[in-house]
Amino acid sequence: MPATGEAERAPNIGGAVWEAAGARAKSEGLPLIWVMSRALTEYAAGTLPLPRITTSTRAGNRRGRSVFATNDVWAGADERRTKAAVRSMSALCEILLDAYARGDIHPYARMVTTAQREALTAPRPPVGTGPAGTTPVPVAA
Template sequence: MPAAGEAERAPNVAKAVWEAAGARAKSEGLPLIWVMSRALTEYAAGTLPLPRSVTSTKAGNRRGRSVFATDEVWSGADERRAKDAVRSMSALCETLLDAYARGDIHPYARMVTTAQREALAASHSFEGDAPSGTLPAPVAA
């Protein structure tokens, strides 16, 4: 279910990427639409760098998938996508979901790259029940 102010979009995403991202989201107890919304929000804000490595997918295996974003986030991500020379919003969404499925970005309080997560874990010791050097549980929006 979309958050307040979000509209449904339908970028074309490869079935294999969608299913792999969905499997990871399910294993983490997160709705895939929330993961996609967070990734687009963080990418639009400039806090999530564009992952450059992607899994090869067959071009004929794409179809519109429901994702949700506010007009501000969608247009902000679209502007940044153009600057990053990504051919379309569909390609951007597929790239972000592929990176999530492969574990290259993580949906904690903010979407982060693996390198950012490891740097954060190395520089912080969390208190409470979490072992030292681990990250707190994901925060749902």
């Protein structure tokens, strides 16, 4: 299901790459279309460099696969792709998914669990109130 403002795109991605990325996404409990959307968004924003320009030689038959992105993300990724001399948006999407399948990129790096979020936002004890002989170190949020 696309997020608000996202449109369906159909880049041609090799079957072996799609399946390998899908297996990793499934093992992490993530929808593959979300992984692709996140990777495109990070790439368009300039926070995700391309790990390498080519995908594996065993990419398999390529066909249109559903991915979702806003017009701004798609245009931003397309602009960066052109500067990086990647031949097409299909090739870019395949490169990103291949890197994800190999473990070279991690779209969840900025995400935290609910418990982690609560721990990060919970009130901290005042400095000097820890067990005898210790002083908690304030952590920047």
